[in-house]
Amino acid sequence: MAPIRRVGVIQWHIKDVAAEENHTTACNYIRQAASQGAELAVLPEYHLSGMVPDDPRWAIQAGDSAKYLANYQALAKELKICVVPGTIIEKHEGPNQSTIFYNTAYFISNDGSILSSYVKKNIWHPERPHLTSSGLDRHVAFDTPIGRVGMLICWDLAFPEAFRELIADGADIVIIPTYWTPHDASKDCIAYNPDTEALFLESTLTARCFENTCGIIFCNATGPSKDFLGLSQVTLPLVGPIAKMGSEEGICVADMDLRVLQVAEQNYKVRQDIKRDDWHYVYRHMKR
Template sequence: MASTHRVAVIQWQIKELDPEYNHKTACSYIREAAAQGAELAVLPEYHLSGMVPTDPRWAVQAGETPQYLSSYQALAKELQVCIVPGTVIERHAAPSQKEIFYNTAYFISNDGTVLGSYRKKNIWHPERPHLTSSGPEHHVAIDTPIGRVGLLICWDVAFPEAFRELIADGAQIVIAPTYWTPHDGSSEIRAYNPDCEGLFLESTITSRCFENTCAVVFANAAGPSEDFLGLSQITLPVVGPVAKMGTEEGFIVADLDMAVVEAAERNYKVREDLKKEDWHYVYRHTQR
């Protein structure tokens, strides 16, 4: 049976290499969102330290990730709200003894339990010298208090295959923490359209909702419009964004009506086709 969930997306101008400030800011917004009835709060990608891997402090701060994750678990339990704390950078020792870094998103339940995590698979080109992809690992959906959820991160949104694999595993809501700016467009393509990256996000997020009969919860960084896109939003098929921000700092809370997702599926029958034994692509929808 369809249900409605109160969801918050949070965005602010992340201070590079200042995890204490960013964590405090995030917790304050989460508390405010919970006071407005939010059942889920989602933060942006790189929300603790930003993406500045050439600074030695960035690697040091990546080793401090567990303490912040524990803090979010305690906050989730206290407020009885689910939290996706954007993404955090995790430092790992590889067999070669060379340290590697993953960009990881977690889903924390409203009782403080970590229900699942996801390491970014599609690494944006400038990130590739510094981050390690999850590679061939499958995209796996997670059972949560708000339904079956899939996690993606930023540039993953560009790949319909990522969505399809999550939908094939039963996800009805896809959550995407992001740090996407106007400068992700080269000077060459921005000469054609200075707002090409905003157009990319606006059109792609809604398209993914339609073509997968799913909801998308998208949280981006915010700040001055010359450097940030914002556009954090809660989007459904059929109706598009039910709530959307500009480049301002803050948060929005909106109702995510899953009856719309069910109506879209009855009309478009995407999941029904994915379940067919003679489905002509290699992925299948699991029986959920």
């Protein structure tokens, strides 16, 4: 595996329940990423629909999810670029003929094939009336043209256990599509720090890289600062963010030097420790 991988994160002001417009915007940005030599392009969570589950059109659009996924597969094959098309809301039949919705991230390879998918496990409180979690399904890593990868979604970032399970399965890079806004903080939180959610992201992303000797590709939505954070970034242990966006719309392409991960692991020996038979924290880890 090449030690340096060129990856792109894409953020823009996602239009609510405007799947066709958002899809066109996403495809244009993916083409730009490919033209800049990116081997992977990552989009934000809810990139087709926005986070408006109370709008009846939101559920209707979820019925078209397969069409958009197939379009991204064709584009990835055409451009020979891997794509994580943020998350796509999918409509499924649940128990007793009920309808349930999954918030799903896919990893599409540069030949158009789907290498893996992940359904959001840790669902943010306002989402819970609308989405179904992946529950007790394991967090699993998988091999890709850019290395061994794991995927999480948004609020999963808050759970170290998710990362531990992924790196126990050999993940070197964790990809996190996100729709994280300033409104995720309560008035009481904001009274202590108006920028509390930005601080959460800045500190936690770097901490997760250090404590897991992994790289993170984090892709968020953006828009007016009162409603959106942006801050999409590529982050590594030892050095922190190697490329970071503010609130601007657009694409950021960065070269991930994966040799940093080896140096960090040689120093901290996190992966070595959790593979020991006498590892003293009881997690549901898969050993590789």
